[in-house]
Amino acid sequence: MKPNEIQHEQLSDEQLRRTKKLHETFAEVDSSSLEKWIDNFKRDANPDSEIAIWERVAKAYTSYCSRRQLTLEAKGDVFQALVLRSLTSDEEAIKTLKFKVLSADEARKIMREY
Numbered sequence: 081m082k083p084n085e086i087q088h089e090q091l092s093d094e095q096l097r098r099t100k101k102l103h104e105t106f107a108e109v110d111s112s113s114l115e116k117w118i119d120n121f122k123r124d125a126n127p128d129s130e131i132a133i134w135e136r137v138a139k140a141y142t143s144y145c146s147r148r149q150l151t152l153e154a155k156g157d158v159f160q161a162l163v164l165r166s167l168t169s170d171e172e173a174i175k176t177l178k179f180k181v182l183s184a185d186e187a188r189k190i191m192r193e194y
Contacts, residue, residue: 084123091121098131105138108152109159137162140193157182161190 091099099121103114124130140162145155157179164173170191174184182190 086119086122087125088122088127091118091127095121095127095131098135102131102134102138105142106159109156133166136194137166140190144190144193151181154181156180157187158190161187162194165191165194 096118099117100114103112103117121127121130141155141158144158148154150158157177160179161173161177161182164176167173168176170188173191174187177184177187179187
């Protein structure tokens, strides 16, 4: 898959602040650099909308993980479940998931956070 062309030469200060927070939230489960996060949002037609989706994923991720003692692999599963859920329905996401640690039942609980 080829990435979209750059739609915005730069992000606003507010968009950059929000992107940095997302990067920090997901750093343990997503090795992408801050520059990569910024570049990806520059490629979106509506970066504010896309950032808002990621903020919703971040809120669910933080909420779910903060109430449990999870391994890094389990947190990766949580991240994967929420990202897929942000793109499709619960059941479609369940069919697609390739968990390392968590079960489909646990995935459903995670997705209810979203």
